[in-house]
Amino acid sequence: MIREACPVLAPQRRERIRTLVREGVARVEDLRKTLKVSVATIRRDLEVLEEQGKVRRVHGGAVSTESRLEESVFDDKTTQSSKEKLRIAEEAYRMIEREESIFIDGGSTTLFLARMLCDRNDLTVVTNSLRAALELAEKGPRVILTGGELRRISQTMVGPLTSAVLGQVRVDKAFMGTMGFCLTNGLTTTDPNEAYVKNLVAEHANQVILLADSSKAEKVCFARVSDWDKVDCLVSDDKLPPSFAKSLRKLGPKVRMT
Amino acid sequence: MIREACPVLAPQRRERIRTLVREGVARVEDLRKTLKVSVATIRRDLEVLEEQGKVRRVHGGAVSTESRLEESVFDDKTTQSSKEKLRIAEEAYRMIEREESIFIDGGSTTLFLARMLCDRNDLTVVTNSLRAALELAEKGPRVILTGGELRRISQTMVGPLTSAVLGQVRVDKAFMGTMGFCLTNGLTTTDPNEAYVKNLVAEHANQVILLADSSKAEKVCFARVSDWDKVDCLVSDDKLPPSFAKSLRKLGPKVRMT
DNA sequence: TCGAAAACGATCAAAATCAATCGAAAACGA
DNA sequence: TCGTTTTCGATTGATTTTGATCGTTTTCGA
The missing domain is CATH 3.40.50.1360 (Rossmann fold)
Incomplete structure (x- = not known):
């Protein structure tokens, strides 16, 4: 175990996840490496963010919620x-x-x-x-x-x-x-x-x-x-x-x- | 105990905290080091500032009420x-x-x-x-x-x-x-x-x-x-x-x- | 369709953080 | 100077967050 001192605050980290997800897709493993926390923490964050409707979880990571709509006919325009x-x-x-x-x-x-x-x-x-x-x-x-x-x-x-x-x-x-x-x-x-x-x-x-x-x-x-x-x-x-x-x-x- | 002579007045210190938090986020530990007071004091200050709606406390520190972070914390409940x-x-x-x-x-x-x-x-x-x-x-x-x-x-x-x-x-x-x-x-x-x-x-x-x-x-x-x-x-x-x-x-x- | 690998959720323990309390020092007013 | 009030720091026990482990589920290729 031996938990490190939290380098960044949880909300800050979640906001980073959010922007990373917004870029497209974000895999759990990539997020772990970028944010230097355990996968468990990443998962928990994603759980929270999905609850808030900020991201949508998929197997292996998360995708932007906005992307769904932008794929549609609408985005062609x-x-x-x-x-x-x-x-x-x-x-x-x-x-x-x-x-x-x-x-x-x-x-x-x-x-x-x-x-x-x-x-x-x-x-x-x-x-x-x-x-x-x-x-x-x-x-x-x-x-x-x-x-x-x-x-x-x-x-x-x-x-x-x-x-x-x-x-x-x-x-x-x-x-x-x-x-x-x-x-x-x-x-x-x-x-x-x-x-x-x-x-x-x-x-x-x-x-x-x-x-x-x-x-x-x-x-x-x-x-x-x-x-x-x-x-x-x-x-x-x-x-x-x-x-x-x-x-x-x-x-x-x-x-x-x- | 042995309390040091108060380096700065309380309201002054709180104002500094406020500006530091306004940058985005501020951790309790960081504030303690920069302001050279105990964590208890920092916490008390944050408590006051939150009551005034100046900052929003999170585990480990505080975030600006104006930042986007705030809103993501909001519905944590x-x-x-x-x-x-x-x-x-x-x-x-x-x-x-x-x-x-x-x-x-x-x-x-x-x-x-x-x-x-x-x-x-x-x-x-x-x-x-x-x-x-x-x-x-x-x-x-x-x-x-x-x-x-x-x-x-x-x-x-x-x-x-x-x-x-x-x-x-x-x-x-x-x-x-x-x-x-x-x-x-x-x-x-x-x-x-x-x-x-x-x-x-x-x-x-x-x-x-x-x-x-x-x-x-x-x-x-x-x-x-x-x-x-x-x-x-x-x-x-x-x-x-x-x-x-x-x-x-x-x-x-x-x-x-x- | 099956099986291995990856990913997931649940749980537990450690560490950090927090809230409450107490006592002491400083500030204040008389 | 004295007594009161306020502010501060330390201690302690509770809470939260995080990481590791384990069993389960999902995915993907054979």
């Missing part, structure tokens, strides 16, 4: 043209002022925005995106979830129940995503339930800011969301055709291309 | 008696029938229950727990989130907005957690907002089933949730005193001990 999406999100971030209340929609571009907010304690964030809520679950602004039925594909809350909460709040700015947008049909998406929620959000926002990369331009999907008169600003990337931007500006919205 | 909690959850699972709609409350015991449901496509699950929703985010039953303000500590949605959704649904069985329960005061928890939600859920459930291990027995917390007449069944572990179970049955609820 986050990798595609993620450069543009990140730049769009950064531009959107600059539009947020102090002490504002904002809405964050589901989708990958808006998720980038949500990630940037975890150091802002002055904001109030309303969202129907489970993923966005997760990003802000540990720290950051005040978070209000809309509630409603969980739509698995997009990990958002949709349906009539959503309106129950949305009817009782107003936000300064709503940052919305969309599956497609074009001059004639306005904003469209795949699911009517989601379209309904987006529309509802627009009604309860002082400003509607659409975050959509240029790949969405001239795309029309099944469910209609709204016309351009509801949209105050479109933030997109520089691959958006200038002619499109010019025509759009005539319809009302400002257009920012980063 | 929930990891206790996880065996019992798992057994309780299994017992609860057996109470669920086909095609039912159920509510799942926040808390670790109910989280175990949520994990067991990911193969059930026949159910409808209403929950105010972000963690429970996550467990069922990929596959499993239909999930409906209550919405509301996110309470970070418990990762649940609480507050008046919650009632907007809850008012529109009914569930067959509500599986509730609690921080404490006793014969005279009924169910209690720490946060009044959460107590309010629990109470509201009970109103919209045909059956209320309380999942609580025996460590919660005879504990009374700040916020009152409800009396026993709202509770149809208590599922606990076998360490619950038989006399307690007997007295409780007289008040109405069935009692199951696994």
